[in-house]
Amino acid sequence: MKEQPLVYLYDSTLRDGAQTLDVDFSVDDKRHIESLFDSFGIDFVEGGWPGSNPTDDAFFATPARSTTSKRIAFGMTRKKNVRAEQDPQLQRLKACSADGFCIVGKCWDFHAQHALGVSLEENLRIIADSVAYLKQDNGFVLFDGEHFFDGYRNARDYALRCLDQAQQAGADWLILCDTNGGTLPEDIERVTQDVVQRFGGERIGIHCHNDIDMATACSLAAVRAGARQIQGTFNGLGERCGNANLVSILPTLVYKMGYRTTLHDDALRRLTSISHSIDEIINRPPESHAPFVGRRAFAHKGGLHASAVAKNPTSYEHIDPALIGNQRALLVSNQAGRASIRHRLSLCGIENVTPAHLDAIIAEVKAREYQGYAYDAADASFQLLARTIIDPQPAPFTVHDYLVTSSAAQDAHARVVIDYQGKRMDNEANGNGPVNALDKALRGLLTPLFPSLKELALMDYKVRIMAQHRDTAAKTRVIIDYVDANKQEWATVGVSHNVVAASWQALMDGILWALRT
Ligand SMILES: [Zn+2]
Structure with missing residues (x-):
């Protein structure tokens, strides 16, 4: 030139x-x-x-x-x-x-x-x-x-x-x-x-x-x-x-x-x-489709595209994303092939995955996407899923039960019961809405046990009703965006017929991701 x-x-x-x-x-x-x-x-x-x-x-x-x-x-x-x-x-x-x-x-x-x-x-x-x-x-x-x-x-x-x-x-x-x-x-x-x-x-x-x-x-x-x-x-x-x-x-x-x-x-x-x-x-989210700098400007979803890019980036990229400080993302989707899952795992620092583990992860992602989960926008839930398959660890606590009530006259009220190191513990909290009440009740129990959770902040909560989902009738997908003490941002996903259950899954993934070791 x-x-x-x-x-x-x-x-x-x-x-x-x-x-x-x-x-x-x-x-x-x-x-x-x-x-x-x-x-x-x-x-x-x-x-x-x-x-x-x-x-x-x-x-x-x-x-x-x-x-x-x-x-x-x-x-x-x-x-x-x-x-x-x-x-x-x-x-x-x-x-x-x-x-x-x-x-x-x-x-x-x-x-x-x-x-x-x-x-x-x-x-x-x-x-x-x-x-x-x-x-x-x-x-x-x-x-x-x-x-x-x-x-x-x-x-x-x-x-x-x-x-x-x-x-x-x-x-x-x-x-x-x-x-x-x-x-x-x-x-x-x-x-x-x-x-x-x-x-x-x-x-x-x-x-x-x-x-x-x-x-x-x-x-x-x-x-x-x-x-x-x-x-x-x-x-x-x-x-x-x-x-x-x-x-x-x-x-x-x-x-x-x-x-x-x-x-x-x-x-x-x-x-x-x-x-x-x-x-x-100016306090607004960056445009994800912005040319050059958007989070999706170099994101490849299709299995064919993703594996071609993993072999030779110029096949579907007009410029090396590093030249403008952006990075390639190979999205996990129901079209994803082995190459894109392997690449995404390596971006998370998960290397040397055995073929058996890789197959198990792909099968699990596909099955869950069929139920309505979307991992493109929920990196933390994706990594939790992968880690559970590759290297399962005992849970830091288990949930015995939760209950939430909400009425026209009153704030939402939640009760959460967990088992931690052989002890049963419970807590109640009010919140503006059932999800907020559940989050407060759960964190009220966990924060004294795991002080790092104090810095965990919920940034955005998105609910999508999937009118006629493939496997059944209407389902709800909840995506929660978090930011932690290190200003790291990440997201979790939950899916259910019931918006509270979907939210609970996304909240639990958020806590488990924050507590990962
Ligand atoms: Zn002008």
Whole structure:
């Protein structure tokens, strides 16, 4: 692959990404994410919009500790009928801790006249004044041409004049924005080519939104046409359908197109972890089907696929998952062959399985899947099943009985009876719902005996009713996600006609897995 020129990377997670519904960064979140991007080697980190909210003000009140990234403050061109140096918003930009400014201005004649309510000539003066003001004292200025592609379609010459004004006034970068996110990659490429021919490509950037699911393709099309900066967000955060997703763009740009970036050595091997860290900060589960970084991006379920991949990964993988810090997963399913079970066992640290044990495990998995169990999403239950066959151990305790009642008038109430070292013990507890009551009653008995259980937390509880299951009538499958003291996450499964019994199985697997030696 021929080595291609350097492409600069601009992250807008903390500004455009903060527009995502339900995403609300604190000042500490912003600092944390800025330092993640700095350690990754992102050139420009847009921290927010000084003056638009108290969080962004507090963020920009303290200087960045970055060593690689430039901290950028976002803002708008001056208001109409105000001199740039007297526009409070532009003054705030200049006074903040940023290393540079990105200001957005109108490039669509329709928007200038109708949204801004100014003449086309006045809009050009607004752009020129604002850029020139921020350029004073050696300011570093990126000009975001808002609705550039819509403007170009409607009135090409005017859209280009807007860029020209910004360049004449000293803008360091001209960024072409597909603000409505509806432009096709071939149009982005053609228009960018025209701009690059006219202004030179060294300082042209692209900013795409994902409204037709093409923001990655559009950003890369602009680079092909000569743009040398990509603006996007991590995990594609952003309002509506999100912004161009740097997590998909970066490995494609580097590994598949051969462009250079200033990312630190081996940074891309941390891509999966950084992507997941950002999800953790905004408190949402990582998208399991996300390209490159999803838990399922390199998961192989079919027996044929799985055994082919185990022999030669390129047979069903477009890239080595290790290059982006992800890993291959061979899922256990009713299609699973010996190769995928053997591989999955070795991922759990279970090596040297005899053929007889392997056959017994496969038979047990198949039989249980027929009853409705699903081990793809329940790794802890899978390992318990395998260990019970390979190396059965005496149970740390046995359950004599359990009972739970629940009524409209009262909290659920549970009673659990166990045998432990020859002694019969029982405990009762109330809970909000039968599963919570059972969990509390059981842990009330076990935690004094096994103190490590104190750190075990139940994260998620999913119930699925399988309407007409193969072997009988309706069945319930319960999956419980846990996190333990070491921040390890794992899941267990239970299946029964009775939701309480299914939950009990998943709870017991959770306890047994936490107590395994
Ligand atoms: Zn945007």
